[in-house]
Amino acid sequence: xxxxxxxxxxxxxxxxxxxxxxxxxxxxxxxxxxxxxxxxxxxxxxxxxxxxxxxxxxxxxxxxxxxxxxxxxxxxxxxxxxxxxxxxxxxxxxxxxxxxxxxxxxxxxxxxxxxxxxxxxxxxxxxxxxxxxxxxxxxxxxxxxxxxxxxxxxxxxxxxxxxxxxxxxxxxxxxxxxxxxxxxxxxxxxxxxxxxxxxxxxxxxxxxxxxxxxxxxxxxxxxxxxxxxxxxxxxxxxxxxxxxxxxxxxxxxxxxxxxxxxxxxxxxxxxxxxxxxxxxxxxxxxxxxxxxxxxxxxxxxxxxxxxxxxxxxxxxxxxxxxxxxxxxxxxxxxxxxxxxxxxxxxxxxxxxxxxxxxxxxxx
Numbered sequence: 001x002x003x004x005x006x007x008x009x010x011x012x013x014x015x016x017x018x019x020x021x022x023x024x025x026x027x028x029x030x031x032x033x034x035x036x037x038x039x040x041x042x043x044x045x046x047x048x049x050x051x052x053x054x055x056x057x058x059x060x061x062x063x064x065x066x067x068x069x070x071x072x073x074x075x076x077x078x079x080x081x082x083x084x085x086x087x088x089x090x091x092x093x094x095x096x097x098x099x100x101x102x103x104x105x106x107x108x109x110x111x112x113x114x115x116x117x118x119x120x121x122x123x124x125x126x127x128x129x130x131x132x133x134x135x136x137x138x139x140x141x142x143x144x145x146x147x148x149x150x151x152x153x154x155x156x157x158x159x160x161x162x163x164x165x166x167x168x169x170x171x172x173x174x175x176x177x178x179x180x181x182x183x184x185x186x187x188x189x190x191x192x193x194x195x196x197x198x199x200x201x202x203x204x205x206x207x208x209x210x211x212x213x214x215x216x217x218x219x220x221x222x223x224x225x226x227x228x229x230x231x232x233x234x235x236x237x238x239x240x241x242x243x244x245x246x247x248x249x250x251x252x253x254x255x256x257x258x259x260x261x262x263x264x265x266x267x268x269x270x271x272x273x274x275x276x277x278x279x280x281x282x283x284x285x286x287x288x289x290x291x292x293x294x295x296x297x298x299x300x301x302x303x304x305x306x307x308x309x310x311x312x313x314x315x316x317x318x319x320x321x322x323x324x325x326x327x328x329x330x331x332x333x334x335x336x337x338x339x340x341x342x343x344x345x346x347x348x349x350x351x352x353x354x355x356x357x358x359x360x361x362x363x
Contacts, residue, residue: 004333006360007342012038012332015342016050018349020092023062024069029092036094040126041332044322047193048126051341053094055196056123060148060258066268067092067122073099082111085249086118090269093124097143097272101130104276105139112281118272119250123148128184128319130274131170135180140277141170146246146270149258152188152227155236158215160226161255163270164188165242172279176298179320187239188227195221200337246271329362 013034020030037050061067071091078085084103088096100116107114124130127143134141147163154161164186171181189209198205199221212218213225229235243254251257252267259268279293287296305312326333334342336356343353 004335004362005339005356006329006331006362007334007339007354008331009038009042011354012041012050015345015349015351016054018351019050019054019345020057022349023057025062025092026070029069029095032095032098033092036098036125036129038332039129041334042323042326043129043132043319044326044333045126045128045319046197046338047191051338052193052196053125054345056125056148061092061122066090066148066258082107082114084114084116086116088118088121088272090120090122093122093145093270093272096121097124097127097130097274100143100272100274101134101141101276104141104274105134105137108139108276108278108281112278114274114276116272116274117245117249118274120267120269121145121272123270124272126184127166127168128170128182128316131168131184132180132182132316132319133170134276135170135172135182136174138172138279139170140172140279140282141168142275143168143273144242144245145272146242146251146254146257147186148270149192150254151192152229152239153211153215154240155229155233158211162187162229162236162239162243163254163257164191164227165239166191167238167242171297172294173297173301173314175294176301177314177317179316179323181301181314182316182319184315185230187229187235187242189230189235190227192227195224195227200341201335245273249273325362329360331360333362 016034016037017030020033033053037053041049057067062069068090071089073091074087074089076085076087096118104114104116124145130143131141144167147165150163151160152162152164166186168184173181204219205221207219208228210218210224210227212223218224229239249271251271256266256268257270283293291299339354339356346353
């Protein structure tokens with residue numbers, strides 16, 4: 001593994017909060033944006049930490065009207081008590097997502113299951129961070145969203161008409177594995193944030209991940225115009241689910257998202273979907289050998305990893321290992337190239353740059 005520089009969490013958060021507030025976001029939004037960015041870095045998510053978040057906001061957010069600082073969420077009338085429909089009014093996506101998880105947990109405690117759909121949203125970055133938080137508190141959680149920009153080519157096509165459209169699941173498996181099982185992926189072979197990270201680090205993409213402006217395959221991150229769905233038709237199908245659910249919520253044409261609307265009356269915003277389930281709502285109370293529900297969950301996980309599969313990995317394991325490493329080093333781990341980009345933000349804000357010579361190195 002390459003050496004990483006250790007940035008104290010407070011130092012990171014202070015910079016990210018200052019960056020958001022300089023763009024007009026209120027203190028609560030800035031803190032929520034910094035929290036998600038820090039947790040992404042803490043768990044080794046290099047594609048969706050602060051650099052990605054602030055870059056997205058610059059390209060499609062507060063600088064262009066795609067995200068509105070201090071916007072208020074409007075809860076729309078619903079005849080279903082366990083379901084809520086929100087108009088986010090282009091509020092910062094991280095703020096909306098954290099609040100949706102909290103509200104979903106409240107509703108799941110009352111009704112066993114909850115769902116929250118969000119219209120007029122702005123991308124919330126790392127979906128795994130939200131379901132992980134719910135899973136650590138003992139709930140099953142799921143979220144999907146439509147990405148800020150259509151940049152994925154449909155299976156068999158050549159023009160990008162889909163977002164990277166991630167899906168994220170969280171399962172309360174702490175007793176079984178020591179960490180929540182988190183399945184979290186973009187439906188493209190790689191996220192565009194990964195392309196940006198490889199460009200930053202001077203590395204190449206894997207084959208079959210992207211195409212250039214002419215639709216030809218490329219591994220050069222500097223030549224990438226669009227991405228390809230993972231697993232061919234399978235990833236395409238998962239990506240399509242997000243677009244169709246967004247269409248039912250209120251999302252409009254994916255090729256308009258993040259771009260000036262070419263047709264008057266069309267929309268260019270994203271949509272979110274959240275679901276929270278209380279484990280008791282699933283409990284059939286008929287477990288072998290009188291096991292409890294969570295004992296049975298542990299037994300299932302151990303059976304999957306048994307029989308010679310002891311070296312197999314669970315989804316979320318790499319993130320748990322990265323979190324442990326970050327915590328052991330007492331901060332967030334970034335490459336020298338990433339720190340250089342953070343220092344560009346420090347300079348823009350008139351703040352002191354982070355002194356690389358004074359930073360601890362995590363090997």
